[in-house]
Amino acid sequence: MKGVRSYGFPAQDERKIAEGYDVPEGVYIRGRYDQEFAKILIKDALQFVADLQREFRNRIKYAMECRREAKRRYNEGALPGFDPATRYIREGDWTCAPPPSAVADQRVEITGPVERKMIINALNSGAKVLMADFEDALSPSWENLMRGYVNLKDAVDGTITFHDKARNRVYKLNDQTTKLFVRPRGWQLPEAHIFIDGEPATGCLVDFGLYFYHNYATFRRNQGAGFGPFFYLPKMEHSREAKIWNYIFERAEKMAGIERGSIRATVLTETLPAVFQMNEILYELRDHSVGLNCGRWDYIFSYVKTFEAHPDRLLPDRVLVGMTQHFMRSYSDLLIWTCHRRGVHAMCGMAAQIPIRDDPEANEAALELVRMDKLREVRAGHDGTWAAHPGLIQACMEVFTNNMGNAPNQIQSMKREDAANITEEDLLQRPRGVRTLEGLRLNTRVGIQYVAAWLTGSGSVPLYNLMEDAATAEIIELDGDGLGVKVTPELFGRVVEEEMARIEREVGKEKFKKGMYKEACKIFTRQCRARTLDDFLTLDAYNNIVVHFPRGNSRL
Numbered sequence: 308m309k310g311v312r313s314y315g316f317p318a319q320d321e322r323k324i325a326e327g328y329d330v331p332e333g334v335y336i337r338g339r340y341d342q343e344f345a346k347i348l349i350k351d352a353l354q355f356v357a358d359l360q361r362e363f364r365n366r367i368k369y370a371m372e373c374r375r376e377a378k379r380r381y382n383e384g385a386l387p388g389f390d391p392a393t394r395y396i397r398e399g400d401w402t403c404a405p406p407p408s409a410v411a412d413q414r415v416e417i418t419g420p421v422e423r424k425m426i427i428n429a430l431n432s433g434a435k436v437l438m439a440d441f442e443d444a445l446s447p448s449w450e451n452l453m454r455g456y457v458n459l460k461d462a463v464d465g466t467i468t469f470h471d472k473a474r475n476r477v478y479k480l481n482d483q484t485t486k487l488f489v490r491p492r493g494w495q496l497p498e499a500h501i502f503i504d505g506e507p508a509t510g511c512l513v514d515f516g517l518y519f520y521h522n523y524a525t526f527r528r529n530q531g532a533g534f535g536p537f538f539y540l541p542k543m544e545h546s547r548e549a550k551i552w553n554y555i556f557e558r559a560e561k562m563a564g565i566e567r568g569s570i571r572a573t574v575l576t577e578t579l580p581a582v583f584q585m586n587e588i589l590y591e592l593r594d595h596s597v598g599l600n601c602g603r604w605d606y607i608f609s610y611v612k613t614f615e616a617h618p619d620r621l622l623p624d625r626v627l628v629g630m631t632q633h634f635m636r637s638y639s640d641l642l643i644w645t646c647h648r649r650g651v652h653a654m655c656g657m658a659a660q661i662p663i664r665d666d667p668e669a670n671e672a673a674l675e676l677v678r679m680d681k682l683r684e685v686r687a688g689h690d691g692t693w694a695a696h697p698g699l700i701q702a703c704m705e706v707f708t709n710n711m712g713n714a715p716n717q718i719q720s721m722k723r724e725d726a727a728n729i730t731e732e733d734l735l736q737r738p739r740g741v742r743t744l745e746g747l748r749l750n751t752r753v754g755i756q757y758v759a760a761w762l763t764g765s766g767s768v769p770l771y772n773l774m775e776d777a778a779t780a781e782i783i784e785l786d787g788d789g790l791g792v793k794v795t796p797e798l799f800g801r802v803v804e805e806e807m808a809r810i811e812r813e814v815g816k817e818k819f820k821k822g823m824y825k826e827a828c829k830i831f832t833r834q835c836r837a838r839t840l841d842d843f844l845t846l847d848a849y850n851n852i853v854v855h856f857p858r859g860n861s862r863l
Contacts, residue, residue, distance in 0.1 A: 318327035337450040337855040356516035382616040403593040412715035414692040414707040420445040421455030428482040432697040493542030523563035538572040546587035577602025578609040589700040598652030623740025637733040643688040644726035655684040657693035681706040688721030758827035
């Protein structure tokens, strides 16, 4: 095809190179050599990734510079808002391509990292969609990433199995499985184990490129059956970032010889700037869009990050920042109205609860909270929801089915015209609630434990009956019991010391010694004391999980 590089099928290049990976010109692999990994890192697959990097890196760098410039303006007192220059898009009468029939019904989705057993269980869970996650739920070590690509290739082929030696049980796929979506990393994350032309590869291009390359033959065979591929796109802040993804999709479709619009994606609206760009994001992806999702936990952090220099906009304790807060409800309502107006799905947030197996009464109370949250979501007009654990699928499914009936979605039945007049002030209304010392302690305890798990290879961690993934907290001024308590470095230091002692008691001395809790504590406290927050907590931690094995892996 004119203007598109021709790539060989994987079988043609699955050669075992004794001293390292067989790489194209300008590509340098620092990760550990493994024969199984070499079947993924074949020359043509790496060439595809390198071509994407070379074609789009300047656009990506410009988009990241625009992010930094916007952050500078917010720190100087500016507020995000709707762009007057794109008013014609927001007010225009246009729609996206309709969702493919295979994913018209997404009423319950399950999410999790690209681990082998998890993928099998999730594909067998009875959910409508599995979002296999290279991003928030995965610690992006070389081993985790490479095994993730292997696992997804086997899942698409339908050959994935897992032998649990401890239980002497073999896991395999059922005859009927859920639809597979893949979430690559965000634009901001590098892949420091792969260098292209002397600089780290862009993490999401590696994730997308290797997954797409190794599975496009299957996608092409199933063209017309709505097989996909399907993606979730995270952490966008502006439609210019969606436009890059659209170019990448078009480039990949031409390479694979599949029809334009075969690749479909849902965008996670999980940053505060992006809520003012929802129409524009859908417009850029209108041939490739399935819809938008309320990534509410990351959205809360984005609010913190956007307004870190605005002391009048500090958030209350995180247990109080739910969808009943006016700025959160406005965000959800506007997303529903925008998506349904444009003919695509409006997905809602994740039920982070996990089953409490040793306490039936507490477990039922947790399930009731899930049901109430899902009832609010479906009645608001959402087309589907997320769950973090297979044990929640049935409860979520019942709530949505009882309210949606046999309809696959609510695109036509819940237009939410009342949300058409949501203003910038609605989306930016100051949050209400108290900030307590106990809230500070909880944020500190969860933050340190999450970073410790991330450093040791786990990207999603069950903590206090909730599934935690990449998130953090900001140090604040407390309300206490009506008395103002200033969080000084001394008070924060005491809280950290006391919470570290509590963590050691909870996890046990042996596990505490073997874990990376001290390293995690240093990273967490450094971020909390910094004058400017990193874009994401894990950016600071990333270099701690990069392990280089440079011998014999380059062709420069």
